Amino acid sequence: MFIETETTPNPATLKFMPGRAVMPSGTRDFASPEEAEASPLAQALFDTGEVTGVFFGGDFVSVTAAPGVNWSDLKPQVVAVLLDHFVSEAPLFAGGDASGFTVPPEADDAEMGDDEGTEDIVAQIKELIETRVRPAVANDGGDIRYRGFRDGVVYLQMQGACSGCPSSTATLKHGIEGLLKHYVPEVSEVRAA
Structure with a gap:
C-alpha cells in the first residue's frame, strides 16, 4: 500500500x-x-x-x-x-465492523438555526455549499458545514485543514461570501460559526 x-x-x-x-x-x-x-x-x-x-x-x-x-x-x-x-483493515470507529464504516453522529452537528420563513433561501445556500464550495474545500484537505442563516448572515464552520488556516478568513469573506451574495441576494454576509 x-x-x-x-x-x-x-x-x-x-x-x-x-x-x-x-x-x-x-x-x-x-x-x-x-x-x-x-x-x-x-x-x-x-x-x-x-x-x-x-x-x-x-x-x-x-x-x-x-x-x-x-x-x-x-x-x-x-x-x-x-x-x-x-x-x-481495522475499524475506523470504535464499535465499527472490519470495513470501519460504522460512523457515529457528529458530536456537534446542531445548527444555530434559521430565520422563520427562509426555507427556500436556506435550500439555495445549502445547495451552493454542497455543489460549489465543499468540493473545493475538500481538495484542500478540509470541509465546511452550514450552521445557520439569520438576519442575512450565513454562519459556516470550517473543518480539517481549513480550520485555523491563515487563508480561511479570506476564503470565507472573499470567496464564499461573494459566491453566495451573487446567487442569493438575501445574503449580506458570511461569518465563521
Missing part, C-alpha cells in the same frame, strides 16, 4: 491519501484527544503527542501538527500509523 501526501493551504496540516475510501459518506473532524476516542485511527494519530487535529474525508485524512513540530519528523510517524490501520 502506498500513501500519497499533499500540502494544504494551512502549513500546519498535511493531507494523506491512502488510495482507498476513508469515509463512505460525510466527514468527521477531531479537534482534541477526547474527541478522537471515538476512532482508533484518530486516537493513534493523537497518541504521537505531536498532533492537534485529525480530519477524515471521503478519500483522505488531514493531520494538523502541533505548533513547533517539524513535518519532516512527524510525517513518517503519521504514514506508519495510517499504514498499520489500513493494512490491518
Whole structure:
C-alpha cells in the first residue's frame, strides 16, 4: 500500500491519501484527544503527542501538527500509523465492523438555526455549499458545514485543514461570501460559526 501526501493551504496540516475510501459518506473532524476516542485511527494519530487535529474525508485524512513540530519528523510517524490501520483493515470507529464504516453522529452537528420563513433561501445556500464550495474545500484537505442563516448572515464552520488556516478568513469573506451574495441576494454576509 502506498500513501500519497499533499500540502494544504494551512502549513500546519498535511493531507494523506491512502488510495482507498476513508469515509463512505460525510466527514468527521477531531479537534482534541477526547474527541478522537471515538476512532482508533484518530486516537493513534493523537497518541504521537505531536498532533492537534485529525480530519477524515471521503478519500483522505488531514493531520494538523502541533505548533513547533517539524513535518519532516512527524510525517513518517503519521504514514506508519495510517499504514498499520489500513493494512490491518481495522475499524475506523470504535464499535465499527472490519470495513470501519460504522460512523457515529457528529458530536456537534446542531445548527444555530434559521430565520422563520427562509426555507427556500436556506435550500439555495445549502445547495451552493454542497455543489460549489465543499468540493473545493475538500481538495484542500478540509470541509465546511452550514450552521445557520439569520438576519442575512450565513454562519459556516470550517473543518480539517481549513480550520485555523491563515487563508480561511479570506476564503470565507472573499470567496464564499461573494459566491453566495451573487446567487442569493438575501445574503449580506458570511461569518465563521
